[in-house]
Amino acid sequence: MSAIALGIHGGCGVMPREEMDEAGWAAARVDLARALRAGWGVLRGGGSAVSAVEAAVMVMEDSPHFNAGRGAALNIDGEPMLDAAIMDGATLAAGAVSAVGRTRNPVRLARALMDAGESVMLTGPAADRFAETHGLPVVDPDWFITDRQRAALARMKARRAAGATATEAEKHGTVGAVALDADGHLAAATSTGGFTNKPAGRVGDSPIIGAGTYARDGACAASGTGAGEFFIRHVVGHEIASRMRYLGEDVATAASRIVFEDLAPYRIGAGLVAIDGAGCVVTPYNTAGMFRGWITAEGRMHVATHDEVFVVEA
């Protein structure tokens, strides 16, 4: 029996405190805690790391507080276009989907694709059709759209029309989870709407195995959030694993190296959650805040949006 552990993120960004009242931040923390409990329940019941990260991410997809599933950022055409991936560190099996428009929980679709064992990645309407034929809930695209994201798109388009560019605060947000199960296996999952006003057809790092999502027993599981293009170019998840495997770095050193050194020259927002085979969870980020949470073997649950970390009942 291995120790079990779980870590999640709900996106990083400038996240000005005045953007929401304290009740808003508290509500987001409540949903982070719900996501942790969902994954933790799986792990405590002897379930797999894969099922735990899927369960945790599904809660954040269904919550309107995060940029994934319901509440996802809208693209330039006003549409939700969702990306997600999941990876099993025990087998290196993986599932990934991009440009999903109707599947309620893209991470479940990624999981179903992985379990089917043929394609690793599907894109576009065919991915939604795969969900339908595999009995997963599909919804009208309006289901994903919240007033907050509609307003964010309108603000962004107005500012673009006035010649301004997107702020970092508007560009980020993604959800993800990493877990270590009682059999000692690692897994990672990530789900996102990308960023507000993103180009039609744009795919970020979340569904790119090795970049925004990666898991390998004996090294780490990792899920990223931030300016995805740079996570793709730096193959972030696999880079952390490689530094651990080949340079003998620990997960904190390898993850910090990427976020605070490799990605620093680009002056972009970046964060991630990573876990190693001993259940050590790290959540480095270079922005003002990152929605995040973790539970370690002794069962103590932590959630945070900015500097302060809240310990809550697991």
Next chain:
Amino acid sequence: MSAIALGIHGGCGVMPREEMDEAGWAAARVDLARALRAGWGVLRGGGSAVSAVEAAVMVMEDSPHFNAGRGAALNIDGEPMLDAAIMDGATLAAGAVSAVGRTRNPVRLARALMDAGESVMLTGPAADRFAETHGLPVVDPDWFITDRQRAALARMKARRAAGATATEAEKHGTVGAVALDADGHLAAATSTGGFTNKPAGRVGDSPIIGAGTYARDGACAASGTGAGEFFIRHVVGHEIASRMRYLGEDVATAASRIVFEDLAPYRIGAGLVAIDGAGCVVTPYNTAGMFRGWITAEGRMHVATHDEVFVVEA
């Protein structure tokens, strides 16, 4: 001034000799030589590695002999659905496209996307629209379809209907190029139609930066061909670079390790072309044949489909 060098592949597979008469194999070698000359002309003129790999891959996309661009394998719906990527080892800039259906040269689209400097990856009809708005030639999907690929799809569907699964010979084929330019920079590009009768929406490793396409100065450039799902799961291109950077392996050792050890347990077809900063080109493959070619600093050109390597006029 650095030495210049160029390597290409046109896909690996069982490639039974009796599938084509000797004239057919010779015709494919002629187009491999044309692709090499196109890239070599760029390098000799002082052009960048990025432009060289783009030029070489474009020749193979336009040739009906390879599974990319014109002559690409058709998916289960009888459609060409093309993936491609390009990466600049000097800057780690990259461009990647998946599920392209109308852009004549997907590698040019990937290059235009990289040069635009915003999204790294676009998918689906939006990628074709990007090509149109950037002045790249778009064609009717019929332009890509050859009698040979139509017949291959019919054969495959007939065999599936009879309960048989695809042979390795039918599953492979992709084109790619790697180059070292006079300024010492590396680049890689890959383009593919996937495999005959592939699921709608399936994306392989070719457009996944770090998997089927990767380049980093100081390490290597690599382009893969084979059962793409396993290249994604093993993050093949970035794995070669990591072994070179962190374990000090040379490109031949690192590339062979992936093809003959890491991927061996899956019993899948796999091949790749890789190059290091000294211009050493390697082309490991575990199948009966791989379309391939290379030119090294002294200007001698080699092309091959099976064991024999032909030296031809550069």
